Amino acid sequence: MKDPDGGDGADRIAVIVVNYGTADLAIEAVESVLARQHGHRQVDVHLVDNASPNGDAEVLRAAHADRDWGARVTFWPETENHGFGRGNNVVLEALGAQATPPDKVFLLNPDARLENETIDLLAATLEADPQAAAVGASVLRPDLTPVTAAFRFPGPVNEMARMINLSLLNRIAQDRLVPLPPDHPAGPVDWVSGASVMFRFTALRDVGFFDPAFFLYYEEVDLMRRLHEKGWHVLYEPRARVVHEEGAATGQFAGSVGRQRDPAYLYQSWAHYFAQAYGRAGALSLAVLMLFAALLNILHRRLRGRPPTMPRSFISDQIRYVIRPLVFPGSDA
Template identity: 25%
Template sequence: MDLAIIIINYKTPHLTVSVLESLISEVDISVMKVVVIDNDSRDDSLLILDKWLKENAANSWVNLIASNINKGFSGGNNLGIQSVKAKNYLLLNSDTTVRPGAIRLLLETANKHPEAGLISPRLESTSGKAQESCFRFHTPISEFINSASTSLITKAFRKYVVAQPVKDYSDYYQWTSFACILIKAEVIEQIGLLDEKFFMYYEDVEFSFRALKAGWKVLNNPEAHVVHLRGGSSPVKSQTKLRKRVPRYFYESRTLYFYKLYGQSGLLSANILWSLGAFIAFIRSLLSNKYKSKIVAKQWQDNWINYLNPTKPYTHPDDYDQT
């Protein structure tokens, strides 16, 4: 099988149906398979999805798997990957829709570039506006840049800025968004699956880091277009925009990421530099009513979650009530 497309559903059945509908004319059932993992939604997701599969005679090319536990982004995708053998795996968010020809272009790119182990498309809004989806790795200095949110500091440390400008030509990056990412089976065979210690967030960055370390490259082909609703399958982006406190699992993932890539000293540096940047942002907010800080509620304290034990198992969202 050339390609297995993995989609995670968690209480987003109508979004999942939408992405499946966008795949109908794109999937060659002779060499492709779609796997939908329901991550223990505990709602009417399975009924809605099963009904759609029957009404559209889609059971021949879509496997619906019900997980009895929500293991997050990594665990859900790993379950899908392990359920089917393929040369390539396309991880596809439920809050996406595939533009015509995107799947074909991603596969062609994978075949033309043996050095590229991960290939991503251009992500865009429903209106066609390109989204930032190609990045550098997060570093302690990038934490300083983000929390300070000051043009002078951003310019001074521009080589550490995480988000990269949108380009209209193919290029290599340190990592790209896993909202839609093609991963060659060879990569997984060499470096392993997604790290399930990450419930959600930073698992894509860490996986890309391992891939690059093993000699693979991450390639973005903007000729392939995929619509991304951004945050439709997760509350973090919307809560960040509103400056509300984001879920604990985000900070647990952040802590684990900095520890795995930079060690305990790197994690400490990231937190200290973030605090320094946040202090600068605070002073700016006192001096100017027009300045708006990017810092969300209780971020000062939440950055230190699991600091003393970075590899501690994540707290499942069902096990806490964070307000």
């Protein structure tokens, strides 16, 4: 069920859903795409299973047959968990090898579903602006409360402010913090949520798709950073909406900082992103400063009789997974 030939790429949109351990939600995501009209554009779905545990591939294979998805859905049962970016690259590279690739690609999280004619709205936004490489939708919780889906690029100021997490400092740095408000208006932004984003395929090919060095986290930030460097820009279109069951696949939730230990790959992705954006020396300098910021967080929180707001084991994990590999490239953290 792999690699259909495609046909005329004009006005053709490929939807990619990369599943890991959320088969039932991934089926809902696919169904939400098939149920919409998309402004009568040609839309085909590529459902990747990233070597999920617990028999997800068989569940998805059965859904493909039982729900009569037919040629509208191509199923990609992978034997390795590629992570998010490389999982999408499996399909992107195959699409790029077609005689006529699709005009646009829409990435949809397996734990998200279309709430309206999202694909049509995003496609129309891209079509209205030839310099736009990507456009993101607004993201809603299951109770339809909007959450942040548009962002500024992370950098030294906002990373330090995030780690110190002092109200006064956050107010001073308000115009530099990464998250934009959930009610941010339509228009250009630095980057948008990878849970629901449409790309112009020529722009993706221009930057070489996702950097395969990322397993999970920061891959879409890095991709959109590279698009900006190539002269493209990124848009946010809040009229297009998806409902997102946040964290179903990863177990990570926004606002959960301090309540759990972050996985090693999050630190590794942070280090790789900042090394790409600021050079190895710049990333290392910031990584060390983040340790001092963490100590300031501990100090001001204890003075107020409250626990720190950083992830559990942050200092030791920062040294192990970020600082040591930056100092000794190629070392196994």
